[in-house]
Amino acid sequence: MPFGAPTGAVVLKPDRDEPVLRRHPWVFSGAVAQWQGKVQAGDVVDVLSHDGRWLARGFANPHSEVPVRIATWRDEPLDEPWLWQRLHAAYQRRLAWRIPDETTAFRLAYAESDFLPGVIADCYGDFVVVQLYTPAMERCKEIVAAMLDELLHPQGVFERGDMDTRLREELPPRIGPLRGVAPPERLTVTEHGLRFLVDVWRGHKTGFYLDQRDNRFRAAPYLAGERVLNAFSYTGSFAVYALRAGARTVINLDTSAEALRLAEENAVLNGFAGRVQALEGNAFQVLRRFRDAGEQFDAIVLDPPRFAPTKAVVENALRGYKDINWLAMRLLRSGGTLVTFSCSGMVSAEMFQQVLFAAALDAGREVLLVERLRQSRDHPVPVAFPEAEYLKGFICRVE
Numbered sequence: 001m002p003f004g005a006p007t008g009a010v011v012l013k014p015d016r017d018e019p020v021l022r023r024h025p026w027v028f029s030g031a032v033a034q035w036q037g038k039v040q041a042g043d044v045v046d047v048l049s050h051d052g053r054w055l056a057r058g059f060a061n062p063h064s065e066v067p068v069r070i071a072t073w074r075d076e077p078l079d080e081p082w083l084w085q086r087l088h089a090a091y092q093r094r095l096a097w098r099i100p101d102e103t104t105a106f107r108l109a110y111a112e113s114d115f116l117p118g119v120i121a122d123c124y125g126d127f128v129v130v131q132l133y134t135p136a137m138e139r140c141k142e143i144v145a146a147m148l149d150e151l152l153h154p155q156g157v158f159e160r161g162d163m164d165t166r167l168r169e170e171l172p173p174r175i176g177p178l179r180g181v182a183p184p185e186r187l188t189v190t191e192h193g194l195r196f197l198v199d200v201w202r203g204h205k206t207g208f209y210l211d212q213r214d215n216r217f218r219a220a221p222y223l224a225g226e227r228v229l230n231a232f233s234y235t236g237s238f239a240v241y242a243l244r245a246g247a248r249t250v251i252n253l254d255t256s257a258e259a260l261r262l263a264e265e266n267a268v269l270n271g272f273a274g275r276v277q278a279l280e281g282n283a284f285q286v287l288r289r290f291r292d293a294g295e296q297f298d299a300i301v302l303d304p305p306r307f308a309p310t311k312a313v314v315e316n317a318l319r320g321y322k323d324i325n326w327l328a329m330r331l332l333r334s335g336g337t338l339v340t341f342s343c344s345g346m347v348s349a350e351m352f353q354q355v356l357f358a359a360a361l362d363a364g365r366e367v368l369l370v371e372r373l374r375q376s377r378d379h380p381v382p383v384a385f386p387e388a389e390y391l392k393g394f395i396c397r398v399e
Contacts, residue, residue, distance in 0.1 A: 003136050004079045006057065008037020009046040010068050017049045020056055020070065023384035025112045027058070027068035035062060041170070042135030044078050059117060059136035064169055069117035069134060080143065087121075087147050090114040099378050105189035105198065107210050107378040108152075113388045114380075121148060122206040124198055126155040127183045129206040133165040145178040156180030160206050164309065175201065186262075188269075192217055194240055195269050197262055204234060211375040211391050212237065212303065215341075218371065219301070220245035222337045222395055226298035229253065229290075229331070231283045231324075236263025236276065238301045238339075243272040247299075253279045253286055287327040299337040300328045306344045306390075314346050321347070321355045322362075329363040329398050338396040341373070345390035352392055360398075371395040 012020070016031035027047060039045055039060050047056040047068060057078060058070035071078055090109045099106045108128065109121040118134030121144075128148050132141050145157040161174035176182070187198045191213055200207035216238055223242035230239045233252035236259075242250055252263045260278040267276040279286065283304070302324055307317035321342055328338055342352045349372070360367040373393035375381075381389040 003042065003044050003059070003139060004077055005044065006046045007043040008035060008039040008060075009048050010035055010039075010060065011048045011052075012050055012055075014050045017053075017055055020047055023073065023382070025058075025070040025117060025382075025385055026066045026387075027070065029065055029067050032067060042139045044136075059134055061135050061169055069112070071115065071117055083116075083140070083143065084147055086114065086116045087119075087144075087151060090116065090121075091151055093380070094378055097377055103189065103191040103213060105191060105196075105208055105210060106213075107376075108148075110379050110388070112385055113382055119144065120206070122210060123152065123154075124183070124187050124200060124207065125189055127187060127200065128152060128154045128157045129160050129183075129200050130157060130178065131160050131163050131166075131206065133161075133163055133171065134169055135171065138171055141178060149179050154180065156183060158183050158200060160200065191237075192241075194244065196235070196237060196240070196266050197269065198235075199262065202258075209234065209237065209303075211343075211379050212341075213378075214376040215339075215373045215393060216241040218373065219339045219395060222339070222370075223247045223299050223301075226337070229297045229300045229328075231287070231300065231302050231328070232304045233263055233301075234259050234303070236260075236266050238303065239263060239276055240266055240270050240272065242299075242301075243267065243275055244270065247275075249275055249277065251277045251279055253281065253283055255280065255282060284324060284327070287324070287331060291327060291330050295331060296333050297331055297336065298333060299339070300332060302328055302338070302340040304341070304343075307342070307347075309344070309346075314344075317344055317347060318351065318355055321352065322359045325356055326359040326363050329359055329365045329367065332365075332398045334399050336398050338367070338398050339373075339393065340396065341391065341393035343391045345387055347392075349392040353394070356394065356396065366399040368397040368399070369394050370397055 011033045013033045041061040043060045045060040056070045056073045058068045104125045109119050118137035120131040122129045157179040159178050198207040220241040224246035228247050228250045231253045233254045236252045239250040307320045375391035
């Protein structure tokens with residue numbers, strides 16, 4: 001096993017042990033007083049209070065902004081049986097939540113939320129796509145792949161190691177098969193009776209927005225009979241749900257021509273040929289053109305990319321969210337529906353609601369919050385780790 005017994009320890013500064021005692025899984029660099037032993041990136045370390053009390057055990061990367069990711073609050077070895085138990089428990093949670101009953105595409109392991117720091121594993125039918133973004137999990141990626149093979153018996157385990165977090169952890173990017181056969185260029189998955197083509201080689205995240213599955217289902221009834229603008233559409237999943245619910249027509253708006261082509265194919269795959277229009281362009285610019293032209297829509301979906309990857313850009317992100325929502329409110333008829341999201345972990349649900357308040361005030365519209373939305377239940381949030389809840393949204397009525 002590439003990791004096992006602790007090779008050293010991290011000693012916290014005075015009065016910095018409270019988050020660890022409250023089961024927060026990250027030790028930030030500012031909380032570290034000193035390292036004991038010759039600790040290398042990927043090693044197992046004990047977490048000690050300033051007076052030497054044992055608090056927890058985790059994986060180290062002294063060069064990271066999060067130099068320790070806690071894996072357990074028990075005095076237990078972090079070895080192969082530990083890893084197998086955590087993966088197996090994560091899968092059992094998804095079975096208990098009956099997620100495989102409604103889709104062939106779901107998140108099997110969600111890092112700290114499943115007590116598996118550094119491991120994301122997404123199931124796409126007969127393939128598992130993993131993102132391993134800590135030095136510890138980089139060391140044992142073959143073991144992770146072998147365990148997923150034993151647990152699920154997929155055709156292949158595929159790595160999408162091109163996420164920003166790997167770069168911040170000083171790990172090189174890598175995309176390719178880890179075990180079994182490589183997935184085809186496009187996979188077909190099912191979700192609530194609909195079918196979608198997924199590009200796990202080049203698509204966003206691991207290929208599909210699994211975190212929006214529950215929200216697609218919940219938003220669809222509000223889009224029935226409507227003319228819908230689906231901004232930041234990616235591969236058109238919200239559009240397909242809207243069309244099944246009875247939307248008259250949908251415009252998919254995205255900057256990626258390839259994503260729009262896949263969105264069109266997804267519409268055709270589900271029997272909705274001729275009811276979607278593809279529009280390539282920048283959403284901010286296109287919505288302004290629509291406003292200037294006096295265009296109106298019955299419903300608008302806004303699912304923009306992450307505007308605030310770090311705290312340093314939160315203020316700029318809030319301005320961006322306000323601007324795009326203000327434009328959408330201006331474009332909606334009275335009584336129209338706005339389905340709007342933020343996937344920026346640094347922007348809380350309360351902050352996002354304040355953005356909508358400010359946008360509504362400037363747009364001169366009355367906005368009613370009808371439903372609150374969050375990431376799908378295969379992306380659970382530990383009560384001690386609110387950072388895991390990055391996706392938030394609202395279904396609004398705009399009058």
